[in-house]
Amino acid sequence: MAVTSPSQATSYDVFLNFRGSDTRQGFTGYLYKALFDSGIHIFIDDEGIQSGQIIPESLKEAIKKSRIAITVLSPDYASSSFCLDELVTILECSKNSGLLVLPVFYKVPPGHVRHQRGSYGEAFAIHEQGLHPNMEKWKKALKDVANISGFPLDYGNEYEHELIKKIVERVIRFLNNDEKSLHVPDFLVGVGSQVEEIRNLLAVRDNGVNVNMIGIHGMGGVGKSTLACLVYNLITAGFEGSCFLQNVREEANKHGLKHLHSIILSQLVGMKEINVASEQQGISIIKNRLKRMKVLLILDDVEKHEQLQGIVGSADWFGPGSIVIITTRDKQLLASHGVKRTHEVKELNKRDALKLLKFKAFKMEEVDPSYKEVLNQVVTYASGIPLALEVIGSNLFGKSVQEWESAIRQYKRIPNNKILEILKVSFDSLGEEEKSVFLDIACCFKGYKLSEIEETLRALYDNCMKYHIGVLVEKSLIKISHDERVTFHDLIEDMGKRIDRQQSPREPGKRRRLWLQEDIIQVLKDKSGTSQIKIICLHFSISDVQVVEWDGITDMKSLKILIVRNGIFSQIWNYLPEGLKVLEWRA
Incomplete structure (x- = not known):
């Protein structure tokens, strides 16, 4: 079996910690081969390296350079002082550098490891006779590793090759997740000390609490999301699964919490085709599937208490060592959910x-x-x-x-104090058609795919959309995300919607676009729509689906785009204007 030299400068995907005489020729050897055949870079600490009583610095460096440490806790593991010292080092690295520890309980119950019973008790009786100075460290290390969600071999119900398959799948899932870092701006200032403060908050543990939950709060536009992205990228390697849940406020209002449950389960446990039927079912699946996993979950832009209750109701929903980070504009929201450690993001000096x-x-x-x-x-x-x-x-x-x-x-x-008006200067510098495109996107198309926006708005602007989009990006009024969606900050969205409402504020039927639910329903009810209206974008929340009477749409002869989500139609087809070019209907 090949052994990777610890002198190599490269990092390792996996560090294997085990008692050679117990499992080298059997379980650990087969595990090594399965990992190696999967293309995973492994450092295997064979006993040929264990020539001294003290762990060499080269071995400590190998542990530090690894992303995962697999500890095979076999019956004779605790009889080796070297294995125990190595375990202490592994757990120290897991706290300081985000190393993920995966314990395998091979032919030994976790309780024997935790409380030093059975063969572990016999080994410690011998260690005590030798008055070894690291006894207390060893006991604490065994207790800590036994409390980590690992892989017990269930004899009589499971074959060793099945357990090895589970371990390899977990390792691959973690490494794939580790490589999905989030995009952050190329130029950042004033964030280094804040990142350090948040990491210090994460290092604090409450007695008896296995999940660390912290909050990041501050005014809109101050950089909460960027800060959360930076922390996510720095610490995500230490978790079995990671999820950065963007725009919780907006997504929950549009699609309901069950939509967010589906995203979480997809990213953390790979449930790609899951269809959550209700919020209650989503909560139940999250609690059952994640309660033994060490996960990193960031909820970005939370607005309401029920959003927290429905996604991170309590710490016991997640496995030991998990971290939950919440960003919000509302500090009181954090307090009401029992989040004690918080960081306020302040304006730049x-x-x-x-x-x-x-x-x-x-x-x-x-x-x-x-x-x-x-x-x-x-x-x-x-x-x-x-x-x-x-x-x-x-x-x-x-x-x-x-x-x-x-x-x-x-x-x-x-x-x-009117930052929105300062941002409006960029809007004022646009050409008339570019202003119109920006307001269309700000009011109706935030979060849409770029290709969808270009195709939809072609009904109004022919083939000029790519140019207009380019101008808006250059002005920092919109951004294109890594998955080709058009996004912008809440302040930009608020500015656009405020500008749009100022166009005929008392008579919405004379505006170019209708997107506010109460305005649309009132215009249809009063039949006050005019030929000025080009776009109607009606989004009902999941909990507020309504039947809409559409006969008032008849006089909107210039209507080109109609988008309705979660509405129940009432003979709409009898009233659609002949000039309508785009209809998006999602009941």
């Missing part, structure tokens, strides 16, 4: 805000001194909000000092 603005506006830190005053004025008016700085910087990219001064004169007319 002047130095960091200036760095971010320079990067967005000039792509460099050193700029012409003539810009110094205008840069400082923008930093003051952006109030340290990263989103505002990004949008303003992108909008003024490549502009002259005079153009900066002109923009600042607009900012000076705006109260300092």
Whole structure:
């Protein structure tokens, strides 16, 4: 059997810790081959390396460089002081570097390991005679490893090859998950110390609590989601499964909690085709499937207590060592759910805000001194909000000092606390058709696939969509995610919807687009729609499905796009305008 040398600089997928005389020629040898045949890079600590009484530094480095440690706890494992010292080192690394520990209870019950009974009790009786100084460390290590969800061999009901298959599947699932890091902006400032503070919070454990739950809160646009992404990427390697659940508030309102349950189960346990029939069923499946798994779950942008209750109701839903991180604008929401450790994301200080603005506006830190005053004025008016700085910087990219001064004169007319109005400056700089495209997306198409938006809006803008989308991306008004969906921050969405409502605020039937549920129902009921209306986008929440009377749509002769979700139609087909080009119907 090949043994990987610990002197190699490469990292390892798996570190195998075992008592050679017990399992080298049997179970561990077969496990090694199954892992190796699956393309997994393994360090196997064979007893040929165990020449001394103290673990060499090279072996400690091999443990640190591994992503998973598999410990085969066989009947004679505890008789080896070297194996026990190695286990202590493995568990220390699991706390400090995110190493995942997978214990295998081979021919020994977990209770014997936890309480040093049976062969483990006999081994410790001998160790006690030798007055070994590490006795207490060993006992604690065995107790800790026995409390980790592992792989007991159920004799009489399970063959060894079946257990090996389960272990290999778990390892592969973890390694695949480990490689799915989240995208974060290329240029970040003011986050290093905050990431460290959050990791310090995660290092604190409450007595008797196996799951660490923390909260990240702060105002919109301040960088909560970005911070959560950074923490996720840094610690995800230490878990059997990881899930970053984006836009909880929006997704729950649109699709219900059962939709979020499906995403969690898909990402954490690979249940790809699951169809959760109800919230109650989703909760039951999560509790049953995840209660023994060490998982990392991040809930981004939570708004309501029932969202927390329906996704992370209590700590015992997840296995020991799991971490749940919640981002929200509402600190009280965290307190009401019993989240004791929280981190507030605050606005950037002047130095960091200036760095971010320079990067967005000039792509460099050193700029012409003539810009110094205008840069400082923008930093003051952006109030340290990263989103505002990004949008303003992108909008003024490549502009002259005079153009900066002109923009600042607009900012000076705006109260300092109205960040939405500052962001509106980027909107005002758009062409008329680009403004219209942005408002269409902000009001009706957030989260849609880019290809779907381009195809749908072609009904209004012919073949100019790619150009318009490009302009909006350059202005930092929209972003294209890794899965080709169009997204933007809540502040940008709020700004767009506010601008749209200001167009004929008292008579919604005279607007270009209708997207607010009460406006649409009122216009249809009153039959006050006009030929100004081009788009109707009606989203009922799962819990608020209604029958809609559609005869009021007849006078909307310029209507081109009709999108209805979760509505129950009432003879709609009798009233559709002849010019309608796009109909999306999801009952």
